[in-house]
Amino acid sequence: MNGFVHTRVHDFIKPKLGGRSLSDDDDIFALGYVNSLFAVQLVRFIQREFDFELTSEDMDFDNFRTVDRIVRLIDSKTGARTTPEGRL
């Protein structure tokens, strides 16, 4: 798993957790920490932060439920080449 991507995704979600912990395989939406509009905020964050466009096929909700799956999606789109300096 790409450590930088993982950290950035966690950082984005953290303000919503109210100090509670979040495991990488926790369903962010099922835990009730976020409202449904957060799904779109997450999509916008991913596109902006990692500089790529998600396709219609990527917009499957399962891709956004957990930190693990979000990181996997980003890695698959960027070829796991994302670093703190940006895409190589």
Add this chain to the structure above:
Amino acid sequence: MTRSEPAEAVRPSSSLFATRIALRSPIPLPLADEVERRILFLSSDFADFDLVTGPVGVTGVTVYSAEPLDDAEVTRKVNTAVDTEVRPQFVTPAKVVWRSPVEREVIEGSFEKLARAGAVIQTGEGQIAMGEPLLTLFQYFDRALVELLKSSFKVQQYQYPTLISTATLQEAGYITAFPHHLLFVTRLHNDIDVYREIQSTYADAPLDEALLQSCRNVDYCLPPTMCYHTFSQYQGRTVGADGPHVVTALGKSFRFEAGYATTMERLWDFTIREMVFMGTRAEVLGMRELMMTKIFDLMRQLGMSGHCEVGNDPFFGSADTSDRIVSQRMMELKYELRLPVGSDRTISVGSFNFHNDLFGRSFGIEHGDGGPVSSACVGFGMERLVYAFLCQFGLDERNWPAAVRSHVQGQAQTLHNQRIGNEVCINERP
């Protein structure tokens, strides 16, 4: 100023004017419905429209109007709505979660046949009167849906008033989400001077919009659906200690639409059978899924064609409209059961909705385990359901599924028995 042109070139025999405007950039074709459902709400001057499409998507709109329109004004209205509400939407994959194994040939011109038979009468825009066999079919489907619900859950049934308080709709977020569908119930302001003025002004003159100046009350609306009545009923309560709550109601619902089809496909005044589930997130999601399974089984057993797909509500006009739509589709908060009513079109006859804790929060309904209650609802447009059935099976009872025929015959027998009973009573009167 560029003006509209007569529309004969685009629509022969049309007496309307056509104004063709270009979108700032194309909108992907999968979002064409989202453009379509907005156009007639953008101005009451817009009588009709066509989308201009090409390989790259929707590139423009031709608006038809009774009077010539200012090109720049049409361009502004259309592009503003498209840019703020449609363009930011992500295209989500079309997702069908159920498809009937039956492919039934739909009978074209069903509404005209029903009208000729006197079974439906168009009484106004988006309004119809129904006679037989629609009344019996309406009763059959309503009973079938309630029985499916009761066979799985402990259910409370209610009949709600026709009016709903505007404050309830505001708490539900309806005013910001769906301002275009709102229907206020106003009245003359109760003041003797107002009544006298109206009596003298309109003694011999037709009523007009100036009358509204004497109507200051907007405290009640016509309900757009039944579930807001239920959430209002539960306001401030805590549920959950005795398990999830299930409430159902049948009631008249009203949504203003800027354009109505001259059929039963889109009505202004219609009836919803609503089922509301309140409990934990897992409970209400499970209940929604169970009802979906049972209703799909009913459709299959009756031999009806159709499918169920991810849908979204017609949010309109607010800053977060596009985010709401995308969230709803992404998270599969809404599924629509769509039945064919023509060779090339389906209508949504029912929806299966998960609200998360939105209404628990809005109405202060708590769950026994702490925090706001989660809710879901299943709603059926009864007139549409009956109409789709008739489009698929026709008016001849002999072609209907056995379960429906049996209900119809049972109803006929009940009526016959009642008639005999009445005659006996009359004959036995002293």
